[in-house]
Amino acid sequence: MDVILSVPIISYFGGPMLSSWSGSMNLLFFYMTWTTLVLSHPAWKIELVGTVAVRIVFWLAPSLAFLLFDTLIPSLAEPIKLYGSASLPRRNAASLLRQLLLAIFNLALTTAVQAGISFGATTVLRHPLFRASTRLPLPWQILKHILMLYTAREVLTYYIHRYVLHSRGIFARLHSAYAHAHKRASPYALMVYTDHPLPLLLSRTLPVYLPAVAIQPHLLTYFLFTILTTLEEMLSMSSYSIVPGIVMGGITRRTAAHYASGGRGNYGAWGLLDWISGTNVGKNAVEDAQEEAERREPAERTRQASSTGSIVQDALDGLKKGRKSRKRSSD
Ligand SMILES: [Zn+2]
Secondary structure, rough: HHHHHHHHHHHHHHHOOHHHHHHHHHHHHHHHHHHHHHHHHHHHHHHHHHHHHHHHHHHHHHHHHHHHHHHHHHHHHHHHEHHHHHHHHOOOHHHHHHHHHHHHHHHHHHHHHEEEEEEHHHHHHHOOOOOOOOOOHHHHHHHHHHHHHHHHHHHHHHHHHHHHOOOOHHHHHHHHHHHHOOOOOOOOHHHHHHOHHHHHHHHHHHHHHHHHHHHEEEHHHHHHHHHHHHHHHHHHHEEEOOOOOOOHHHHHHHHHHHHOOOOOOOOOOOOOOHHHOOOOOOOOHHHHHEEEHHHHHHHOOOOOHHHOOHHHHHHHHHHHHHHHHHHHHOO
16 A cells, blocks of 8 residues: 555656746655655566556546546536437446446456566566666656657557457457447447457557567656556547547547447557558448448347347347337327
8 A cells, every 4th residue: 555655656747747846846756755665665566556556547537437427417428429429328337337347357457467477577587677766767768768669559559459359250259249339339438448358458458568568668657658548548438529639639539430430440549550551430431330230230139139049138128029019009
């Protein structure tokens, strides 16, 4: 617990750049806490606790706040959601609770995988994966490493998402059943972690962690990159049309179109490779996909019901139909 409390990165990076006076006070305070932390805890422990803290502050907490807003006051949420009411979370307590439990399980799992890699690497290399010295990284070095990490993440995300998760095979089936379960809807922020654990590890953990393992930046640079990507993933999955900034707003619209079009394009995080490869999708593709889904819906439902062989689902559907036809005949 003391590690969580003493992780100063959030106040450092998250804190606004105030006046230069309070800025240098912040920096001094930050340097003192950082030095104490590095001298009293092993680097892999700081890495893991810091990563979890970043995920809780920049993804879980805002996601839950958005979820409450979307489900409690949908009339206010709908006008600011891309693709309108189809993008609102289903107001079903049991299914939302299941999603939340899955998200927390996935967070724990990805952290455990990261712990294994980081602890293993520390043992094999005989030095921590990320440099956690009392010397702070230089600004140009931070910038260089962040640019390298972003480039590697974009390439990995694009190719994994396009050729593994939206192709054939088990990963594609799992991704479509979990992340793309609601065909015509764009996502909400909690869904960053509600994919099936396997595609999730491939598409979200690996593209961020693998380049970091290869480049081995300073631990603070790694934290900054984790904060930036976590915040980006959370906002991009929120489907709010009011997400500020040309870049961030664009990423959010692209992500929403990826989901609302049933995964016809927009596989990268930033879109550069989509643009080069011609896999950009916009409103038109979404409308096409939605029309097609509407046409196919009855046939798809029967096929799904028979393929899963779910007796309960069949019985429920039968009951619903029966009730509807009874209602119609009594009208
Ligand atoms: Zn997808």
